[in-house]
Amino acid sequence: MPLSPSGIADIAADTPAGAPSPGAVPDDVIIQTDNLWKIYEMGAERVAALRGVSLAIRRNEYVAIMGPSGSGKSTLMNLIGCLDSPTRGTYWLNHQLVSELDDDALATIRNFEIGFVFQTFNLLARATALHNVELPLVYAGVPAAERTQRAEEVLRKVDLFDRRLHRPNELSGGQRQRVAIARALINNPSIILADEPTGNLDSTTSADIMALLDRLWEQGNTIVLVTHEADIAEYAHRVIHIRDGMVARDERTRRGAAAPQVRE
Amino acid sequence: MHLRESIFVAFDTLWAHKLRSFLTLLGIIVSIWTLVAVVSLVQGVNGYVGQKIAGLGSNIISVRQYSIADETDQARFRIAQRRNNPITMAEFQYLRDHASLAAEVAARDGHTNGTVLKSGNHSMTDVQAIGVTANSIKLASFDVLAGRYFTSSDESRDNPVAFVGADVITQLFPGVNPIGQSLTLDGHEFQIIGEASVQGNVFGQSQDNFIEIPLGLYRAQYGSADSLQVDVQAPSAALLPALNDQIEVLMRSVRHLKYQDKDNFGLVGADSLMALFNQLTGVIATVMIGVAMVFLVVGGIVIMNIMLAAVSERTREVGIRKALGARRRDILMQFLVESAILSTVGGLLGIGLAWAFTLLAAAVTPLPFSLPWLAVIAALAISTAVGLFFGIYPAQKAAKLEPITALRAEA
Structure with missing residues (x-):
């Protein structure tokens, strides 16, 4: 059953802030945030980028987080991506309470649970496509031979096996983003977190990349897409609108209505 | 990792x-x-x-007017200059007669500056001129290449004979058998009796540029005011420390030093040089x-x-x-x-x-x-x-x- 804005409000009301229990997270919910706050201190001024965001995303959902710049969607993405810790509130990722972990513990979570796809690709310029894809496995402590084998496998999935020994500057924008997607996939993360994945691409290439994300969703991945473009958000099945650091709307898209809500 | x-x-x-x-x-x-x-x-x-240094001769202690420490420290040297006396022939003879632990006791005196060697048309200057005792060959780092070394009668009779290094031969007697030839050292005539084996250079300084004559003749020719160097050889390395002590005691007694007096002579061994x-x-x-x-x-x-x-x-x-x-x-x-x-x-x-x-x-x-x-x-x-x-x-x-x-x- 889709979570309506009122449903989220119910969860927020039912859960006393700061005292959640693992039992509060249903089995198929991969992301659950309860009353998430992020307050930045800029000198004497305190700016609340997030003001109590509560949401739940289930396994194999395809969700877009939308909002204009300054809405707090980037902050929310950083929190979901475990790149930052909330000032207040709780965040459960794959049944682990991650909102109170320190930097190193978050690094491990990022390594195993999250596959990032960035607007600017964020590939290492001096490394080959293969090595870029291998990187998460390096930090996961996977032996070199297995790393290479798995990286080659994933590069095949994104049709870049032939270009595995090329460096990013020898690849087109779309190819670079496919390398980044392969890198995001390699450690079988719980979610793929794509931050404006088509922001630096032309419309044809954008369509290719979105088709690839579609395919990944079909293969069972959970995809969280952060964008400010409505037509990109249309690829998702559910759109969470963020405004002024709060969830403004949470709705199903046309595709979401047509597709099965969660694959069995 | x-x-x-x-x-x-x-x-x-x-x-x-x-x-x-x-x-x-x-x-x-x-x-x-x-x-x-x-x-x-x-x-x-x-x-x-x-x-x-090892090539200079093994198991040898040299008795000299100044110790190495005196010679390498200006302040000490000034003090030593007032206190230390040259080693005399009498002291050498005393050591030779009383150093029971020594295998050999030899003496030498020499200088380099201003010496002139001549033979026929050839001449050399600044050759190291050394007066030696006949037993010096036993302490020397060279061998007799040709001819012979001094005998005790050369030493006691002050025969005008000379033993020379390889450089002297090559410069004064090119292509000639030098044994039996005569040459003059600062105007005094000597007959060559032997030639030393080649020793080569140390820091670019030839070790073969010397002429040796009997010590008595040398002192007669150049005066006897300078200190002798008395070289004392121990029969083995193990006896070197004991010999060192004995020489020190003998030198102190011959010089009538009191127990609180410091040595007014120097003892130099290969190890102290090193x-x-x-x-x-x-x-x-x-x-x-x-x-x-x-x-x-x-x-x-x-x-x-x-x-x-x-x-x-x-x-x-x-x-x-x-x-x-x-x-x-x-x-x-x-x-x-x-x-x-x-x-x-x-x-x-x-x-x-x-x-x-x-x-x-x-x-x-x-x-x-x-x-x-x-x-x-x-x-x-x-x-x-x-x-x-x-x-x-x-x-x-x-x-x-x-x-x-x-x-x-x-x-």
Whole structure:
């Protein structure tokens, strides 16, 4: 059953802030945030980028987080991506309470649970496509031979096996983003977190990349897409609108209505 | 572990910025070069000198007017000049008669400046002229190549005969059998009775440029005011300390020194010469190593500086790595490995230069080639340690970067 804005409000009301229990997270919910706050201190001024965001995303959902710049969607993405810790509130990722972990513990979570796809690709310029894809496995402590084998496998999935020994500057924008997607996939993360994945691409290439994300969703991945473009958000099945650091709307898209809500 | 990743990145970066890396490493290169070259040269020189000093004769103690310590310290020398008396013939004879532990007691006196040797049209100046006792050959570092050495009757009758070094033969008697020929030393005629084997050079100074005559004749010709050098040989190295004590006691008694008086003569052995030399080279080495250490610190600071630059240049990279799961210690290690490898490469280049330098030194000087393994290993360890030490701060700075801040940095 889709979570309506009122449903989220119910969860927020039912859960006393700061005292959640693992039992509060249903089995198929991969992301659950309860009353998430992020307050930045800029000198004497305190700016609340997030003001109590509560949401739940289930396994194999395809969700877009939308909002204009300054809405707090980037902050929310950083929190979901475990790149930052909330000032207040709780965040459960794959049944682990991650909102109170320190930097190193978050690094491990990022390594195993999250596959990032960035607007600017964020590939290492001096490394080959293969090595870029291998990187998460390096930090996961996977032996070199297995790393290479798995990286080659994933590069095949994104049709870049032939270009595995090329460096990013020898690849087109779309190819670079496919390398980044392969890198995001390699450690079988719980979610793929794509931050404006088509922001630096032309419309044809954008369509290719979105088709690839579609395919990944079909293969069972959970995809969280952060964008400010409505037509990109249309690829998702559910759109969470963020405004002024709060969830403004949470709705199903046309595709979401047509597709099965969660694959069995 | 991902040490391989760190090493790979380190070499990749080093190679990507070849010129910058080289300039960064100059300090390390020069200091390691100096360090290894100095240690190698000092070892080479010490070995060389040790060999030559040992060649001067084994198990020998020389009784001289001044000790080595007196001669190498101006203040001490001034005091010794007032206190010490020249060694006289009478003292030599006393030692010869009473030194029961000695295998041989020989005496010599000599000088070099202003001597003139002539034979026919040929002449030489500044040849080392030495008066010796007949038993000196037993203490000498040369052999009799042709003819004979002095006999005791040459010594007691003051026969005008001479024993000469190879240089004298080649210059005064080219192509002629010199034995039985006569020559004049400062106007006095001598007949050559023997020729010494070639000894070669020590520090570029020929050891074959000498003429020996009986000691009595020498003292008659040049006066007897100068101090003799009495060389006393022990039958074995084991008896050397006992002989040293006996000679000291005999000299003190013949000079009527009271127990509280200091020696007013010098006892010089091969080991004291070697000790003096080691002390000299030790001072040189200490100074050079001190200079090298200063270079090393400067080199380390340069490395720290360039690593700080590298961290800010690669903030984005740190952000990416952190986003992909790198922990603080992973980033810390990456930059530490990088600075360690950087400085180790500098150390290797320095060792290479030192190696070339010692090879060159061996080719153009009489010094033997030596590149002590210990110095090479120590230099490598030191350069790596410098990189690690001066890399700590930049690496910590990188490790502490917040992932979001780092990711937002300009590439």
